[in-house]
Amino acid sequence: MKTLIPIFFTIDDGYAPYLGVAIKSLIENASKDYKYRIHVIQEGLSDKYKSYIDEMATDDVEIKFHEMERELNIGSDFDGHKLRADYFTLTIYYRLFIPEMFPEYDKVIYIDSDVAVPGDISELFNEDLGDNLVGACVDTSILHIQPLVDYTEKAVGMEPGKYVNSGILLMNAKKMRDVKMDEHFLALLQKYQFDTVAPDQDYLNAMCNGKIKYLSDVYDIMPVEGAEDRDDAVIIHYNLFSKPWLFDGIQYGDVFWKYAEQTKFIDDIKNLKENYTDEQKAHDMASMENLVSRAVMITGQDLTFKNVQDKEGVIRL
Secondary structure (H helix, E strand, O other), X not given: OOEEEEEEEXXXXXXXXXXXXXXXXXXXXXXXXXXXXXEEEEEOOOHHHHHHHHOOOOOOEEEXXXXXXXXXXXXXXXXXXXXHXXXXXXXXXXXXXXXXXXXXXXXXXXXXXXXXXXXXXHHHHOOOOOOOOEEEEEOHHHOOOHHHHHHHHHHHOOOOOOOEEEEEEEEOHHHHHHOOHHHHHHHHHHHHOOOOOOHXXXXXXXXXXXXXXXXXXXXXXXXXXXXXXXOOOOOEEOOOOOOOOOOOOOOOHHHHXXXXXXXXXXXHHHHHHHOOOHHHHHHHHHHHHHHHHHHHHHHOOOOOHHHHHHHHOOOOO
């Protein structure tokens, strides 16, 4: 009997083509010694895209779809809680509820859909979490941006270089249920309504601080302009605005296109890139500046994760 590895994605229809690339690359490189169950928690997924993804299933890879439930008790007014400056969607919080929504699993993988998986995903699953709540990689995409580093230390309360990216997570689902992480998150959200730069990521870092297994960066390698390519990546994460389907010259873009060419999504992806306007590109660049400005503003506030933890000790699990 092969061990089952559960893997979760959350998307809306706009990100379905990139999820298709992620799944294609994951399947191509996954060890045949395991079975995999890919859960796609989706909102507004078209029948066409759903069928494209469903057809990727194999004897060892099952794909299941779940309609996103909007009745989660997390409120509906998120003004001020914009994901990475200006493109917040409700899907961003769902990873925090996976352990409670799927109690049949004690350990799961969560992956953002803006990835390629050129390595064996079972290597990530086999990492030993011990008593930690999650395993994750340091968010290297911000280490060269000092205002964001200051934000993670002075607002979120993480030690230098300890702030992790929530785009790839190995979840100790049983432990997260034991400590009632979902209830803790909702209580913090409702009581404090913290201003955040990356909502789920900031909450996860603040709550799990001290109970994070720091994983090798091979599981969350991000494009960095001017850096040498690496050939040991298990997961490449096209984080922030480093999207090869929007911009030319993105590091590891060739990996994305290699797998995109093998999917039914390729024509839609190429069409989107060809029609991505200079105005839209300029908007993306402005959004990055807004993100940094927001981080500076939040760092100077009194109501931050760090200040509340220092005064009340109620943030960390």
